[in-house]
Amino acid sequence: MKHFALLAAALLALAGPALSQTVLSQTAGWGPGADDAAFSRMLASSFKGKGVATIDRLTQDETQAFCSNPVLAASPAAAAQRQRIEAANMATVKWPSDGQWLGDWKQGEALAQSGRGNTWSDKADTPNGGNCYNCHQISPTEISYGTIGPSLTQYGALRGQGEETLKAAWAKIVNAKASNACSNMPRAGHMGILGETQIKHLMALLFDPKSPVNAQPGPTK
Missing domain, CATH: 1.10.760.10 (Cytochrome c-like domain)
Known part of the structure; x- marks a missing residue:
């Protein structure tokens, strides 16, 4: 999933600064080597x-x-x-x-x-x-x-x-x-x-x- 991280960050930026800051603040960073935990939580909360x-x-x-x-x-x-x-x-x-x-x-x-x-x-x-x-x-x-x-x-x-x-x-x-x-x-x-x-x-x-x-x-x- 790590290679999806930059794309996810870009989508969050388009969604608005408040949402972007909320999600991004929960992680150490995006990109190769970043923790995927926040991204996984975002997937789990976004899809039903x-x-x-x-x-x-x-x-x-x-x-x-x-x-x-x-x-x-x-x-x-x-x-x-x-x-x-x-x-x-x-x-x-x-x-x-x-x-x-x-x-x-x-x-x-x-x-x-x-x-x-x-x-x-x-x-x-x-x-x-x-x-x-x-x-x-x-x-x-x-x-x-x-x-x-x-x-x-x-x-x-x-x-x-x-x-x-x-x-x-x-x-x-x-x-x-x-x-x-x-x-x-x-x-x-x-x-x-x-x-x-x-x-x-x-x-x-x-x-x-x-x-x-x-x-x-x-x-x-």
Whole structure:
């Protein structure tokens, strides 16, 4: 959390000198090396649980705490710790219960398009979306997509459906931190955002030869 400190101080300054002085006076300072106790108290008092959006989301696990420290996360000296965190995340990956990797690519496309779910206004039984287009190009016919993650166009066509390839893609969707401790990709399966059947549909979107993801591009005119 320490790298959030300067941002928090700036926000407090905008909120007004009285509030800024009240909070800042409770700490020895902000920035690297500062005590995070006041910042943690501010988070706890500012966020309230409502519906499915519960306050426990503010509690970091070991992976999140490690990656929230940019100096530590990028340090060569922390390589062993990164590897241990990745191994711990890999150990949480649950493989398909019936041995089947692929579902329905059409439902996978709908999931990739949907960013709905896990907000205070959502019911507990509302299916979550994958929000995949927010970070990836997927189907070549969709022109609105993010670029934080790599393009997934031609994903299956280029890689085939070997067991190791399928396992790697499945693990990436379930828990991306298993292969990259500080990946920007959310742990969709591990965090309960997506269920097994939904993950199968996304796998089909990536690997099914009939999926538009794997359509062969036409000749350039």
